[in-house]
Amino acid sequence: MDDPDTRDSEEEMTTSDVIAELEPLEPYTTTEVASKTGVPVSRIRRLLRSLNKAGQVERKTAEKPIIWVRKTPVHTCPSCEREFFVRFTHPVLGAVQFCPRCGTQLKS
Structure with missing residues (x-):
């Protein structure tokens, strides 16, 4: 195939x-x-x-x-290496992603 x-x-x-x-x-x-x-x-x-x-x-x-x-993409924080899902709940605020453990802003 x-x-x-x-x-x-x-x-x-x-x-x-x-x-x-x-x-x-x-x-x-x-x-x-x-x-x-x-x-x-x-x-x-x-x-x-x-x-x-x-x-x-x-x-x-x-x-x-x-x-x-x-499936929701899995993100890995570059600072603390925690893996997590980002759940988009707001069309504007959902675009800004932060690590739930250390607060590092992730690049889109």
């Missing part, structure tokens, strides 16, 4: 493009992602499966249709 992150003339969308379209922790169906990106459902399904194997999205199969959820 071809690498889904490789572009060709027929399939312009890559896994990087798909992940950029998904908001962290927001649920999406395959059809919703296809509609949002303008890419056929079969191609989006392959890209989402690849992202799932890479650990970037979760696949919720208890529901029908299948739900895809982008």
Whole structure:
């Protein structure tokens, strides 16, 4: 199978493009992602499966249709090396990220 992150003339969308379209922790169906990106459902399904194997999205199969959820990125503080998730709760203040342990401002 071809690498889904490789572009060709027929399939312009890559896994990087798909992940950029998904908001962290927001649920999406395959059809919703296809509609949002303008890419056929079969191609989006392959890209989402690849992202799932890479650990970037979760696949919720208890529901029908299948739900895809982008995982929240893990950040590592350069000062104290603590790993943590940033949960965006405010459109402006959420952009400023601080380490919860030492208060170091993180670069976006």
